[in-house]
Amino acid sequence: MLLLLLFDFVIYCSYLIYQQEKQAQQLKFDRAELSHIKYGMLSVDAWEAKLTAIVEKKIEEYELSAENRQELRQRSEELITRMIRETAMMIREHHRQDGGISGWFKEKAFGMLVDVDDLAQDAPRIADAFVAFLDEPENRDRIKSFIAGQLRKYAGQTVGETDYQRYEEVLARYGASSGEQALAVIEQRLSLSRHAVNMLALLLLLALTPLLLAPYSRGLERRHGLVLLLFVALVLLYVGIASPMIDIDARVGRLSFLLAGEPVQFTDQVLFFQSKSIMDVVRILLTKGDAKLALVGGLILLFSVLFPLTKILLTTGWLVRPSVRERDNPLVRFFVFKSGKWSMADVMVVAIFMAYLGFAGVMDSQLKQLDRGKGHLEVLTTSSSELQAGFYFFTAFCLLGLFIAQMANGREARKGPHIVATPTVSGSA
16 A cells, blocks of 8 residues: 555656646746847847947937037037038029029129128137037037937837747736846746756655565565556656657857947847657657658657557566466567567667767857957857756666566566566666
């Protein structure tokens, strides 16, 4: 009864871990969507907001000093002088184009009544009046407001091609009004989920320890203990193939530089993120419509799901029902004793592990090509790929299968020498 209660507890903990991992997977996908580079470094809207803020700040900070006042007065005087002389030339040219006596009289009258050189001598006085006008805070603020308004108007006419539909869906899912607010909620939930998974994993390990000793129990037949472990292996197999195995995350941690003396910075720009389980991979490969991919998906499904499941069920029947052993069914004997060489379970675990290491190395190598800060430009890239619960459950299933196989082999060896093969549950066996 105690072992059955522990088995029920293992099922319960495994189910809770599976639920937590699926929820965490959705949270990570949402976090990656909100932080994707298409909404940051590659977004016209993001650059427009940052550049507009810099220009508005420069306008607000602009003040007339003794140095720039003199420069402004000088340039204003030059501009006013040029405007006076060019205006006079335009009027004379207009009268000249009229032709006839009327045009001649107008040109002469303009020359007699208007002294252009005299007007040009008033340019310094007009420039002083203009600078004095700008010195008044009220007038200066009006000009700043006008320029800032025009800038916002032009910025509003800058339209990017970024599709924000999925971004808005994620914000609505968390009841947030901004990406920063939604990310804060996601990080809090992920932290709680990680803590819950760690606690459940510890409880699961404590419950599995006595179950592993069940075949050695004096009050329980060894075959019944092995059957109980086979059910535990079935639970581990299900969680192992249904839970995420690997999270692959590559991002630009920080891009910063100075523009017009002001810092421009983008942080946590996701380049690529994926989190898949074995069943997710199989489903994708089978539904892609490509015959080659479908073949690969079918092989993964066969050797990582169907073979282990069939072996567990037939090994259970072989241990529990004497008639199954006495009938000496070739199919049963194949799956119980000879199917180990056809299984890819252990190879799958090793392949996933090596793929994780290889991908992490490639991503680190490629991303470091961007980590070349020169001057005020700084680029920091990160690759935070990590193994998830599905990998550890699948590995535990393979190890438990090896243990069960050795125990079953020892049991039959004591019964007689007619057993010539080793019953297996996992590919490692």
